[in-house]
Amino acid sequence: MSHAQWASVMGLTQSEYDKTFQGLRPLSLLSVSLICDSLDITLEGLLVGELDFDLIRTRYIGQSGRLPERYSVAAFSKRRSIVNFLESLENFRGWEYSEQVRRFFQIDPTALSDLDGSINVLFFRDISAFLRKRGFSDSEFYSIGLFSSVTAADSSFAKVLSTLKTPQAIYEHAFVDLISFHERNHSYKVLELDKTHCKVESKSNQDIARALNVKTLGSRDTCIYRSGVMASTLSLVGLPEAHVHEEACEHNGDASCRFVVQYDHIQKSNLRKLELVH
């Protein structure tokens, strides 16, 4: 980029730019902020200093659609989940907040057009830690998970589940047959399943954990988020959400995560409505 172009990006006249370049005029915060805007990054991201500069370079020369390298290796989650995080943040905190988070993590909007494209689980651990540092509570992480009934409403996952008639059948199909299409970071095993609840065990896939150089995949907060996603599964087919609690967690030192999904509050009238819809 030429000096004239830099001057324009930084909101300076050529003379102001020349003085700044020669160290005769201080670089204003406004100019730094304008540079960040033009590179689609945040000032905070610049100060933290963990930016993917190669990504900035390739996007600047017109190659869009890539995710940061950190999130591109051993990638077995769906990009639809990034959209879920960002759209729920927009819903709960407003567009500007969501946009700042997107830019901090250098998520190119073009990369989100492919909802079934992949991203690794480190992204969800990082964004959860970022939000937790800014005061997000357990119930907010759960609510972000619940929001997936909105962002996944048009998914093939929802279409398949909408053909089923009972919560029991929906969770059996979701955990036994469909989950591996949604994410492959964990292996799932249904431990209990009846008309009132489903208990499912989840274990980190060790091949992926080794590739990402971590012991377990995700974090306590991503498990709370996953609880909300599991609860929202019934909402995908028009039923009230289930209630989910995690009775054991790998991130608390347990051998596996165990989620109890309860749906005994779903009334026959709810199910009859389901019959009418389908």
Ligand SMILES: [Zn+2]
């Ligand atoms: Zn867990």
